[in-house]
Amino acid sequence: MTYSGTVKVGGPADVHELTDLMISKVAVGPMNNNAYLLRCRATGEQLLIDAAAEAPTLLRLIGDDGIRSVVTTHRHGDHWQALAEVVAATGARTYAGRYDAEGIGVPTDEPVEDGGTIRVGEVSLTARHLTGHTPGSVALVYDDPHGAPHVFTGDCLFPGGVGNTHNDPEAFASLLHDVETKLFEPLPDETWVYPGHGHDTTLGAERPELPRWRERGW
Numbered sequence: 001m002t003y004s005g006t007v008k009v010g011g012p013a014d015v016h017e018l019t020d021l022m023i024s025k026v027a028v029g030p031m032n033n034n035a036y037l038l039r040c041r042a043t044g045e046q047l048l049i050d051a052a053a054e055a056p057t058l059l060r061l062i063g064d065d066g067i068r069s070v071v072t073t074h075r076h077g078d079h080w081q082a083l084a085e086v087v088a089a090t091g092a093r094t095y096a097g098r099y100d101a102e103g104i105g106v107p108t109d110e111p112v113e114d115g116g117t118i119r120v121g122e123v124s125l126t127a128r129h130l131t132g133h134t135p136g137s138v139a140l141v142y143d144d145p146h147g148a149p150h151v152f153t154g155d156c157l158f159p160g161g162v163g164n165t166h167n168d169p170e171a172f173a174s175l176l177h178d179v180e181t182k183l184f185e186p187l188p189d190e191t192w193v194y195p196g197h198g199h200d201t202t203l204g205a206e207r208p209e210l211p212r213w214r215e216r217g218w
Contacts, residue, residue, distance in 0.1 A: 003015065003016040003017070004200075005025060005194070005199055005200030006199060007025050007026055007027040007034070008027055008032075009027045009028060009029065009032055011027065012026075013025060013026040013037075013061055014026075016150075016192075018144055018146070018147070018150075019041070019144070019146040019147070020040065020041050020042065020122065020123055020144070020145070020146065021038055021039065021040060021041060021120075021123050021142065021144070022038070022039040022041060023036055023037070023038055023039075023150070023194070024036065024037040024039070024061060025194065025200075026057065026058070026061055028052050028053040028054040028057055028058065028082070029052055029053025029054055029078065029081065030053070031052075031053075031078045031197065032197055032198065033050065033052035033053060033078055033079060033196060033197055034050070034052075034194065034195065034196055034197060034198070035048065035049065035050045035051065035052050035058055035061075036048070036049040036050070036152060036194060037049075037058075037061050037062060037067075038120050038123070038125075039120075039121075040120050040121025040122055040123050041121075042121055042122045043121030043122060044065055044121070045068050045120050045121035046062060046065060046066065046067040046068060046120065047067060047068060047069045047070070047071065047118070047120035047125075048062065048067050048069075048070045048071070048086065048092070049070075049071050049073065049140065049152050050071070050072060050073055050079045050080070050154070050196065051070050051072070051080060051081075051082040051083040051085075051086040051087075052078060052079050052080065052081060052082060052196075053078070053081045053082050054082060055082035055085035055086055055089070058082055058086055059085075059086065059089055059090075062086075062090065066090045066091070066092070067086075067090050067092045068092060068093065068120065069092050069093045069094070069095055069110075069118070069120070070083060070086060070087065070092045070093075070094050070095065071094075071095040071096070071112075071118060071138070071140060072094065072095070072096040072100075072104055072108075073096075073097075073137060073138055073139070073140075073152070073153075073154025073155070073156075073196060074096075074097065074100050074133065074134045074136065074137035074138070074154050074155060074156075075096075075100040075101075075102075075103030075104050075134050075136070076134065076155065077105070079154070079155075079196065080104050080105060080106060083104070083105070083106045084105070084106050087106060093109040093110060094106060094107065094108050094109045094110070095108065095109070095110045095111075095112050095118055096108045096111065096112060096136070096138070097111070097112050097127070097129055097136035097137060097138040098111040098112060098113055098129075098136055099129070099131075099134075099135040099136025100134050100135060100136030100137060100138075101136070103134070112127045112138055113127070113129075114127065114128060114129035115127065115128070118140065123142065124142075124143075125140040125141065125142050126140070126141045126142075126143070127139070127140055127141075128140075128141060128178075128182040128183070129178070129182075130153075130154075130156040130157075130175060130178040130179060130182065130183075131171075131174045131175065131178055132156070132162070132163070132165050132171040132172060132173075132174040132175025132176070132178065133154075133155050133156050133162075133163035133164060133165060133171075133175055137154050137155065137156050137163075138154065139151055139152060139153045139154065139156060139157070139182070139183065140152040141183075141187070147190075148188065148190035148191055148192060149187050149188070149190075149191045149192070150191065150192045150194065151183060151187065151191055151192070151193055151194070151203075152194045153183075153193055153194065153195050153196070154195070154196045155195070155196045155197070156175060156178075156179060157179055157183065157193060157195060157206070158195045158197070158198060158201070159193075159195070159198065159199055159200075159201040159205070159206065160206075160209070161209075161213050161218065162175045162176055162179055162213065162218075163175065164218075165218065167218070169217065172217055172218060176210075176213060176214060180210065183203065184203055184206075184207060184210065187203055188203070188204075189202065189203055189204025189207060190202060190203075190204060191203040191204075193206070
């Protein structure tokens, strides 16, 4: 079945099957958060992005194979409410951006630097710091050797704009700059975007709107 990225709380996961990686997307919690389970096809190793809520739902998705690691995209509480329970059940190591780690209610085992690498089996993800929604949000870029890149953006990039910067012009300018220079400039239009809430998009779908985002200031 073709992956659409359309999920709802209480509904099944949608699975994006790539050559080397399987990406399962599920919606959880009262804020309709997205959580993503990445599975290396070669090794079976798994990584979870954002243990946002509903630990039982996430643990069912993870299954008996467990997970090696959990990455929290940023410090906002709706993205880590199930983190403690998931870590306790799986023994997974925790990753987060260096400048957001202190704001997450579960200790971070591995603070992530800009440009740092996180592995899931034989697959490498590159962390990019995007500052503005929070001080240390991270996006994870998978540069698929068999096709277009894939990027997990947390709350920094959505269909229709960058993440909320709470009417702070400096924070907005910082976030837009980082999104443009670290995602839009180096990555092609075909890049698939997996946000922290709601529907997926591509960089190509959003790129024409960048001038309008800059003009409106959010």
